[in-house]
Amino acid sequence: MANPNDFIAIDRVSKIFEPIDHRMAPVTVIDDVSLDIREGEFVVFLGPSGCGKTTLMRMVGGLETATGGEIRLAGERVTGPDRRKGMVFQAYSSFPWLTVYENIRFGLRYRNDVDAAEKRRIATHYMELVGLQDFADFYVNRISGGMRQRVAIARTLAAGPDVLLMDEPFGALDAQTREFLQYQLLGINRSERKTVIFVTHDVEEAVFLADRIVMFSARPATIIEQIQVGDHIEGERELETKETQAFFHLRNHVLEAMRVQARRTEEIERGAAG
């Protein structure tokens, strides 16, 4: 393994979308972004909707290709998706034809390094870790959206990835469920110690979850600011952390920066329309 300080190296990455309709101009979504992520770090990509932060995360997952620059995972160039880069989506995250347990077990389906008994053990372990053992035999259409996202997280972890990529996983949930899952995710990650890239446009979510917040500008995405949350908020994150002065200050700071970007996005859209 290469330098642990750049477990994930995003090296001068750009992405230009060539529109299918050739009469339209190509769109630069990501412009020359460089970023190093340590092993075990929880990094939140924060930016206005449509800024390209999801695209960048998908490129780390090998689901999109960069038009410039390269991305390395543990020193190895990312060329496509595989089991080392686990993904949790906002929607369609679990398979309706499988039960909760079967969904989690599915995460191990393509692993040849463990036998069937071990697969059962791992699947059960992660089902318990996300607290769904009482719902093992429920089809996922019968459980709530929050539970479904927990199924997806457990399934992804069961596959044994090196990095966990989360694309606004709690974006479709109501506020209470979202807060509960954020807290649960922190707990899970304390025991799993995964490297996480978490994409969101929710400032409070970013401040609550992140070791480091990477703030992106409106399209084309460039990094405008990085914040080590630990420099501002001390100690383990608990739900009460959200009520502290430090949390409040940091949240306001980030919110202000994001407002500027939101205004810029609108100007860009207006410019494109006019």
Place this chain on the structure above:
Amino acid sequence: MSLRGLFAFRGQSSSRTDAAMAVVAFILFVALWYLLAYFQFVPQRFLPLPTDVVVALWDMTVYGDFLRDIWISVARVWAAFLLSVVMAIPLGIWMSSYRIVGTLTEPIIDFIRYLPVPALVPLLIIWLGIEEASKVAVLWMGTFFQLVLLIADDAKRVPREFVEIGYTLGARNRQILKDIVWRAMLPSTVDNLRITLGWCWTYLIIAEIVAANSGIGHAIWSMRRFVKTPEVMAGILAVGIIGLVTDQLIRYAHRRWFRYL
């Protein structure tokens, strides 16, 4: 049993009420028919009594050769239907998986799909004769090209996320098709198969009327020559009953197989 929901604008009703209303509609229909025929509002030569039709169906199946005709028709329908299915499912999935297959086949399939099948019957008879092959070919022409597009569409409507989840769990293309795409599209595909099976019967009767010496269509057509209206209607009734029973059986299987929906 509350009936208010039946009359409210966009109201709701229980499945029990729905079943009861289906029986009511059926009884009303038969009663109206009976009255029209009994009082000769329509001459009985054209509109026999419902009971005459039932008696005709009984006589045809018990004393005549009608059971053999039914068997032959069912065999033709299923032969053509299964042929369409085993060809349409792989091709449809393949079309949706690779643009090169889709872009090459879609224009041709769309063209053939718009050809009226009865117009092809003479050609198919020239090519294949009047034996079983031409009948199966007519049904196949009528269903395969429709079905393959429906299957391709089912496969295309599988959420992109499902496929990407497969990749990030380490699946290969073949495994994604078998374990994810196929499983995700299966409920709507079974529905499309059920509907396609219904079309088979439409084309079957056409094929059997034009050129056949057996089958339900042939039976109906030969009764017509002697203006045996009850027997003609009995033949039609038989097709309706077979269609309804098959349809309900597949619906039942759908509910059993896809309990999670």
